[in-house]
Amino acid sequence: MVAGPLPAPSGPGKDRLRLWIRLLRASRTIEAELRERLRQEFNTTLPRFDVMAALYRAPEGMLMSDLSRFLLVSNGNVTGIIDRLVSEGLVMRARRNGDRRTSMVRLTEEGSKIFAVIAAAHEKWVGELLGNVSEDEARRLTGMLTSFRSNWEGRE
Amino acid sequence: MVAGPLPAPSGPGKDRLRLWIRLLRASRTIEAELRERLRQEFNTTLPRFDVMAALYRAPEGMLMSDLSRFLLVSNGNVTGIIDRLVSEGLVMRARRNGDRRTSMVRLTEEGSKIFAVIAAAHEKWVGELLGNVSEDEARRLTGMLTSFRSNWEGRE
Protein backbone atom coordinates (compact mmCIF):
# COMPACT_ATOMS: atom_id res chain seq x y z
CA MET A 1 0.00 0.00 0.00
CA VAL A 2 2.56 2.41 1.06
CA ALA A 3 5.35 0.81 -0.80
CA GLY A 4 7.69 1.24 -3.69
CA PRO A 5 11.23 0.95 -2.32
CA LEU A 6 13.75 0.78 -5.06
CA PRO A 7 12.74 0.18 -8.65
CA ALA A 8 10.26 3.02 -9.17
CA PRO A 9 7.23 1.61 -10.94
CA SER A 10 6.96 2.60 -14.56
CA GLY A 11 4.78 1.73 -17.48
CA PRO A 12 1.21 2.48 -18.49
CA GLY A 13 -1.11 3.40 -15.66
CA LYS A 14 1.68 3.59 -13.11
CA ASP A 15 1.14 7.29 -12.56
CA ARG A 16 -2.07 6.71 -10.68
CA LEU A 17 -0.52 4.00 -8.57
CA ARG A 18 2.32 6.32 -7.70
CA LEU A 19 -0.14 9.05 -6.83
CA TRP A 20 -1.98 6.71 -4.53
CA ILE A 21 1.19 5.71 -2.76
CA ARG A 22 2.17 9.33 -2.20
CA LEU A 23 -1.27 10.22 -1.02
CA LEU A 24 -1.27 7.40 1.46
CA ARG A 25 2.21 8.11 2.77
CA ALA A 26 1.43 11.79 3.17
CA SER A 27 -1.73 11.16 5.10
CA ARG A 28 -0.13 8.50 7.27
CA THR A 29 2.75 10.76 8.12
CA ILE A 30 0.52 13.65 9.08
CA GLU A 31 -1.86 11.37 10.92
CA ALA A 32 0.95 9.87 12.97
CA GLU A 33 2.21 13.28 13.96
CA LEU A 34 -1.24 14.52 14.94
CA ARG A 35 -1.93 11.37 16.92
CA GLU A 36 1.32 11.74 18.80
CA ARG A 37 0.57 15.35 19.67
CA LEU A 38 -2.98 14.63 20.73
CA ARG A 39 -1.65 11.97 23.02
CA GLN A 40 1.15 14.06 24.47
CA GLU A 41 -0.68 17.34 24.86
CA PHE A 42 -4.23 16.27 25.58
CA ASN A 43 -4.08 12.60 26.47
CA THR A 44 -6.61 11.76 23.80
CA THR A 45 -6.75 9.92 20.48
CA LEU A 46 -7.49 10.67 16.87
CA PRO A 47 -10.78 8.71 16.76
CA ARG A 48 -12.05 10.53 19.83
CA PHE A 49 -11.07 13.82 18.23
CA ASP A 50 -12.88 12.90 15.03
CA VAL A 51 -16.05 12.06 16.86
CA MET A 52 -15.94 15.18 18.98
CA ALA A 53 -15.26 17.31 15.91
CA ALA A 54 -18.36 15.94 14.24
CA LEU A 55 -20.47 16.50 17.33
CA TYR A 56 -19.11 19.98 17.89
CA ARG A 57 -20.67 21.10 14.62
CA ALA A 58 -24.00 19.54 15.53
CA PRO A 59 -25.05 21.05 18.86
CA GLU A 60 -28.47 19.46 18.57
CA GLY A 61 -26.77 16.05 18.43
CA MET A 62 -26.30 13.29 15.88
CA LEU A 63 -27.55 9.78 15.47
CA MET A 64 -25.02 7.00 15.77
CA SER A 65 -25.64 6.03 12.18
CA ASP A 66 -25.09 9.59 10.95
CA LEU A 67 -21.87 9.66 12.85
CA SER A 68 -20.57 6.46 11.36
CA ARG A 69 -21.61 7.48 7.87
CA PHE A 70 -19.97 10.84 8.24
CA LEU A 71 -16.73 9.52 9.71
CA LEU A 72 -16.52 6.69 7.20
CA VAL A 73 -16.19 4.07 9.89
CA SER A 74 -18.32 1.12 10.87
CA ASN A 75 -21.31 1.25 13.11
CA GLY A 76 -19.90 -0.91 15.87
CA ASN A 77 -16.79 1.18 15.92
CA VAL A 78 -18.67 4.33 16.80
CA THR A 79 -20.46 2.55 19.63
CA GLY A 80 -17.16 1.78 21.31
CA ILE A 81 -15.71 5.25 20.94
CA ILE A 82 -18.89 6.87 22.20
CA ASP A 83 -18.95 4.47 25.15
CA ARG A 84 -15.52 5.68 26.18
CA LEU A 85 -16.33 9.33 25.65
CA VAL A 86 -19.49 8.92 27.71
CA SER A 87 -17.59 7.27 30.52
CA GLU A 88 -15.21 10.23 30.47
CA GLY A 89 -18.13 12.62 30.72
CA LEU A 90 -17.43 14.31 27.40
CA VAL A 91 -20.43 13.01 25.49
CA MET A 92 -24.00 12.11 26.40
CA ARG A 93 -26.64 9.89 24.84
CA ALA A 94 -30.12 11.40 24.86
CA ARG A 95 -32.93 9.01 24.08
CA ARG A 96 -35.78 11.43 23.98
CA ASN A 97 -37.20 11.63 20.47
CA GLY A 98 -40.04 9.48 19.17
CA ASP A 99 -38.04 6.64 17.66
CA ARG A 100 -36.86 4.46 20.49
CA ARG A 101 -34.29 2.68 18.38
CA THR A 102 -32.18 5.78 18.04
CA SER A 103 -30.21 7.82 20.49
CA MET A 104 -29.18 11.36 19.91
CA VAL A 105 -25.55 11.79 20.84
CA ARG A 106 -24.07 15.15 21.72
CA LEU A 107 -21.16 16.75 23.53
CA THR A 108 -21.62 17.60 27.17
CA GLU A 109 -20.84 21.13 28.16
CA GLU A 110 -17.48 20.01 29.44
CA GLY A 111 -16.83 18.06 26.25
CA SER A 112 -17.60 21.12 24.23
CA LYS A 113 -15.29 23.30 26.28
CA ILE A 114 -12.45 20.82 26.08
CA PHE A 115 -12.91 20.22 22.39
CA ALA A 116 -12.68 23.91 21.58
CA VAL A 117 -9.23 24.01 23.15
CA ILE A 118 -8.04 20.87 21.38
CA ALA A 119 -9.42 21.99 18.04
CA ALA A 120 -7.52 25.24 18.20
CA ALA A 121 -4.27 23.39 18.80
CA HIS A 122 -5.12 20.91 16.08
CA GLU A 123 -5.67 23.62 13.53
CA LYS A 124 -2.39 25.24 14.42
CA TRP A 125 -0.59 21.90 14.06
CA VAL A 126 -2.05 21.24 10.66
CA GLY A 127 -0.98 24.70 9.59
CA GLU A 128 2.55 23.90 10.69
CA LEU A 129 2.65 20.42 9.22
CA LEU A 130 1.44 21.69 5.87
CA GLY A 131 3.54 24.81 6.13
CA ASN A 132 5.44 23.92 2.98
CA VAL A 133 2.30 24.03 0.94
CA SER A 134 1.47 27.56 -0.07
CA GLU A 135 -2.06 28.76 0.49
CA ASP A 136 -2.55 28.87 -3.22
CA GLU A 137 -1.24 25.40 -3.75
CA ALA A 138 -3.40 24.20 -0.89
CA ARG A 139 -6.45 25.55 -2.64
CA ARG A 140 -5.52 23.92 -5.93
CA LEU A 141 -4.83 20.56 -4.31
CA THR A 142 -8.07 20.79 -2.40
CA GLY A 143 -9.89 21.43 -5.63
CA MET A 144 -8.41 18.37 -7.27
CA LEU A 145 -9.23 16.17 -4.33
CA THR A 146 -12.72 17.59 -4.11
CA SER A 147 -13.50 16.80 -7.71
CA PHE A 148 -12.12 13.35 -7.15
CA ARG A 149 -14.44 12.79 -4.26
CA SER A 150 -17.54 14.22 -5.83
CA ASN A 151 -17.02 11.97 -8.81
CA TRP A 152 -16.50 9.08 -6.54
CA GLU A 153 -18.97 9.28 -3.73
CA GLY A 154 -22.36 7.76 -3.98
CA ARG A 155 -21.26 4.93 -6.20
CA GLU A 156 -22.15 1.30 -5.63
CA MET B 1 -9.97 14.77 11.55
CA VAL B 2 -12.21 13.98 8.73
CA ALA B 3 -14.76 16.55 9.62
CA GLY B 4 -16.32 19.78 8.55
CA PRO B 5 -20.06 19.13 8.11
CA LEU B 6 -21.94 22.28 7.56
CA PRO B 7 -20.35 25.63 8.18
CA ALA B 8 -17.27 25.39 5.95
CA PRO B 9 -14.29 26.66 7.90
CA SER B 10 -13.10 30.02 6.77
CA GLY B 11 -10.55 32.54 7.90
CA PRO B 12 -6.78 32.75 7.86
CA GLY B 13 -4.98 29.44 7.64
CA LYS B 14 -8.15 27.47 6.98
CA ASP B 15 -7.02 26.47 3.51
CA ARG B 16 -4.47 24.07 4.87
CA LEU B 17 -6.92 22.59 7.31
CA ARG B 18 -9.36 22.07 4.49
CA LEU B 19 -6.66 20.45 2.40
CA TRP B 20 -5.84 18.09 5.21
CA ILE B 21 -9.47 17.09 5.61
CA ARG B 22 -9.81 16.38 1.89
CA LEU B 23 -6.60 14.45 1.83
CA LEU B 24 -7.69 12.33 4.73
CA ARG B 25 -11.14 11.68 3.35
CA ALA B 26 -9.77 10.76 -0.04
CA SER B 27 -7.28 8.32 1.35
CA ARG B 28 -9.80 6.79 3.73
CA THR B 29 -12.29 6.31 0.95
CA ILE B 30 -9.79 4.64 -1.32
CA GLU B 31 -8.36 2.60 1.50
CA ALA B 32 -11.79 1.31 2.49
CA GLU B 33 -12.52 0.26 -1.05
CA LEU B 34 -9.20 -1.52 -1.46
CA ARG B 35 -9.57 -3.25 1.90
CA GLU B 36 -13.00 -4.49 0.92
CA ARG B 37 -11.77 -5.85 -2.39
CA LEU B 38 -8.73 -7.52 -0.86
CA ARG B 39 -11.02 -9.23 1.59
CA GLN B 40 -13.59 -10.28 -0.97
CA GLU B 41 -11.29 -11.34 -3.76
CA PHE B 42 -8.26 -12.64 -1.92
CA ASN B 43 -9.32 -13.10 1.68
CA THR B 44 -6.47 -10.93 2.90
CA THR B 45 -6.00 -7.55 4.53
CA LEU B 46 -4.36 -4.26 3.76
CA PRO B 47 -1.59 -4.59 6.36
CA ARG B 48 -0.69 -8.03 5.04
CA PHE B 49 -0.63 -6.59 1.53
CA ASP B 50 1.61 -3.73 2.62
CA VAL B 51 4.09 -6.07 4.21
CA MET B 52 4.14 -8.42 1.27
CA ALA B 53 4.57 -5.51 -1.13
CA ALA B 54 7.62 -4.35 0.77
CA LEU B 55 9.09 -7.84 0.85
CA TYR B 56 8.36 -8.45 -2.81
CA ARG B 57 10.78 -5.69 -3.73
CA ALA B 58 13.46 -7.11 -1.47
CA PRO B 59 14.04 -10.70 -2.53
CA GLU B 60 17.05 -10.93 -0.26
CA GLY B 61 14.79 -10.11 2.67
CA MET B 62 14.36 -7.27 5.11
CA LEU B 63 14.96 -6.73 8.80
CA MET B 64 11.93 -6.27 11.00
CA SER B 65 13.11 -2.79 11.85
CA ASP B 66 13.54 -1.85 8.19
CA LEU B 67 10.05 -3.07 7.57
CA SER B 68 8.50 -1.03 10.34
CA ARG B 69 10.44 2.06 9.36
CA PHE B 70 9.44 1.69 5.75
CA LEU B 71 5.78 1.04 6.44
CA LEU B 72 5.56 3.80 9.03
CA VAL B 73 4.16 1.50 11.68
CA SER B 74 5.41 0.41 15.05
CA ASN B 75 7.80 -2.39 15.69
CA GLY B 76 5.45 -4.57 17.65
CA ASN B 77 2.87 -4.20 14.96
CA VAL B 78 5.09 -5.75 12.33
CA THR B 79 5.84 -8.68 14.60
CA GLY B 80 2.18 -9.60 14.74
CA ILE B 81 1.55 -9.29 11.04
CA ILE B 82 4.64 -11.31 10.20
CA ASP B 83 3.60 -13.97 12.71
CA ARG B 84 0.34 -14.41 10.88
CA LEU B 85 1.93 -14.42 7.45
CA VAL B 86 4.44 -17.00 8.64
CA SER B 87 1.69 -19.21 9.99
CA GLU B 88 0.02 -18.98 6.60
CA GLY B 89 3.21 -20.03 4.89
CA LEU B 90 3.58 -16.83 2.91
CA VAL B 91 6.61 -15.46 4.71
CA MET B 92 9.65 -16.95 6.40
CA ARG B 93 12.06 -15.73 9.03
CA ALA B 94 15.66 -16.64 8.30
CA ARG B 95 18.04 -16.22 11.21
CA ARG B 96 21.26 -16.95 9.44
CA ASN B 97 23.41 -13.85 9.39
CA GLY B 98 25.96 -12.99 12.05
CA ASP B 99 23.80 -10.83 14.30
CA ARG B 100 21.56 -13.11 16.29
CA ARG B 101 19.27 -10.31 17.36
CA THR B 102 18.01 -9.82 13.84
CA SER B 103 15.97 -11.99 11.59
CA MET B 104 15.85 -11.59 7.87
CA VAL B 105 12.26 -11.80 6.71
CA ARG B 106 11.31 -12.71 3.18
CA LEU B 107 8.46 -14.06 1.10
CA THR B 108 8.28 -17.78 0.58
CA GLU B 109 8.03 -18.97 -2.98
CA GLU B 110 4.31 -19.41 -2.53
CA GLY B 111 4.01 -15.99 -0.94
CA SER B 112 5.77 -14.47 -3.88
CA LYS B 113 3.55 -16.21 -6.39
CA ILE B 114 0.38 -15.22 -4.59
CA PHE B 115 1.49 -11.65 -4.11
CA ALA B 116 2.17 -11.19 -7.81
CA VAL B 117 -1.45 -12.03 -8.54
CA ILE B 118 -2.81 -9.77 -5.83
CA ALA B 119 -0.55 -6.90 -6.83
CA ALA B 120 -1.77 -7.01 -10.41
CA ALA B 121 -5.37 -6.76 -9.25
CA HIS B 122 -4.45 -4.03 -6.80
CA GLU B 123 -2.84 -1.92 -9.47
CA LYS B 124 -5.85 -2.31 -11.69
CA TRP B 125 -8.17 -1.28 -8.87
CA VAL B 126 -6.17 1.82 -8.10
CA GLY B 127 -6.29 2.72 -11.77
CA GLU B 128 -10.06 2.45 -11.68
CA LEU B 129 -10.52 4.24 -8.39
CA LEU B 130 -8.39 7.14 -9.55
CA GLY B 131 -9.84 6.99 -13.02
CA ASN B 132 -11.17 10.54 -12.77
CA VAL B 133 -7.70 11.89 -12.30
CA SER B 134 -6.00 12.37 -15.63
CA GLU B 135 -2.51 11.00 -16.00
CA ASP B 136 -1.22 14.53 -16.24
CA GLU B 137 -3.06 15.64 -13.16
CA ALA B 138 -1.81 12.54 -11.38
CA ARG B 139 1.74 13.52 -12.13
CA ARG B 140 1.22 17.06 -10.92
CA LEU B 141 -0.45 15.94 -7.71
CA THR B 142 2.30 13.42 -7.13
CA GLY B 143 4.84 16.16 -7.56
CA MET B 144 3.18 18.35 -4.96
CA LEU B 145 2.89 15.54 -2.49
CA THR B 146 6.47 14.50 -3.08
CA SER B 147 7.83 17.93 -2.38
CA PHE B 148 5.72 18.01 0.73
CA ARG B 149 7.20 14.80 1.94
CA SER B 150 10.77 15.55 1.12
CA ASN B 151 10.45 18.80 3.01
CA TRP B 152 8.91 16.99 5.85
CA GLU B 153 10.70 13.75 6.39
CA GLY B 154 13.67 13.53 8.62
CA ARG B 155 12.54 16.27 10.94
CA GLU B 156 12.56 16.04 14.71
Add this chain to the structure above:
DNA sequence: ACGGATTAATTCAAGCTTGAAGTTTCAGGA
Protein backbone atom coordinates in the same frame (compact mmCIF):
# COMPACT_ATOMS: atom_id res chain seq x y z
C1' DA C 1 -54.26 -5.43 13.11
C1' DC C 2 -50.95 -8.71 11.55
C1' DG C 3 -46.56 -10.07 10.03
C1' DG C 4 -42.56 -9.71 7.22
C1' DA C 5 -39.07 -6.50 5.81
C1' DT C 6 -36.21 -2.52 7.21
C1' DT C 7 -33.67 0.30 10.16
C1' DA C 8 -30.84 1.66 14.46
C1' DA C 9 -27.91 0.21 17.54
C1' DT C 10 -25.15 -3.14 20.17
C1' DT C 11 -22.34 -7.17 20.76
C1' DC C 12 -18.75 -10.10 19.44
C1' DA C 13 -14.47 -12.36 17.60
C1' DA C 14 -10.58 -11.50 15.09
C1' DG C 15 -7.24 -8.63 13.64
C1' DC C 16 -4.65 -4.13 13.58
C1' DT C 17 -2.07 -0.45 16.13
C1' DT C 18 0.36 1.92 19.50
C1' DG C 19 3.60 2.92 23.25
C1' DA C 20 5.87 0.94 27.04
C1' DA C 21 8.31 -2.64 29.19
C1' DG C 22 11.12 -6.66 28.82
C1' DT C 23 14.63 -10.00 26.59
C1' DT C 24 18.51 -11.15 24.09
C1' DT C 25 22.48 -9.84 21.68
C1' DC C 26 26.06 -6.92 20.25
C1' DA C 27 29.63 -3.05 20.60
C1' DG C 28 33.11 -0.50 22.75
C1' DG C 29 35.67 1.32 26.47
C1' DA C 30 38.00 0.67 31.18
Add this chain to the structure above:
DNA sequence: TCCTGAAACTTCAAGCTTGAATTAATCCGT
Protein backbone atom coordinates in the same frame (compact mmCIF):
# COMPACT_ATOMS: atom_id res chain seq x y z
C1' DT D 1 37.68 -9.42 30.35
C1' DC D 2 33.80 -7.14 32.14
C1' DC D 3 30.37 -3.84 32.09
C1' DT D 4 27.52 -0.38 30.51
C1' DG D 5 24.75 1.13 26.92
C1' DA D 6 22.62 0.61 22.63
C1' DA D 7 20.11 -2.10 19.21
C1' DA D 8 16.68 -5.64 17.38
C1' DC D 9 12.89 -7.90 18.56
C1' DT D 10 8.99 -9.58 21.27
C1' DT D 11 5.42 -9.16 24.56
C1' DC D 12 1.67 -6.90 26.56
C1' DA D 13 -2.43 -4.01 27.72
C1' DA D 14 -5.40 -0.85 25.92
C1' DG D 15 -7.73 0.91 22.33
C1' DC D 16 -9.31 1.03 17.39
C1' DT D 17 -11.57 -1.32 13.40
C1' DT D 18 -14.14 -4.37 10.74
C1' DG D 19 -17.88 -7.45 9.30
C1' DA D 20 -21.25 -10.55 10.98
C1' DA D 21 -24.77 -11.77 14.15
C1' DT D 22 -28.18 -10.14 17.35
C1' DT D 23 -31.75 -7.31 19.53
C1' DA D 24 -35.15 -3.95 19.45
C1' DA D 25 -38.28 -0.86 17.25
C1' DT D 26 -40.56 0.93 13.25
C1' DC D 27 -42.75 0.66 8.67
C1' DC D 28 -45.84 -0.91 5.43
C1' DG D 29 -48.70 -3.91 2.53
C1' DT D 30 -52.60 -6.54 3.05
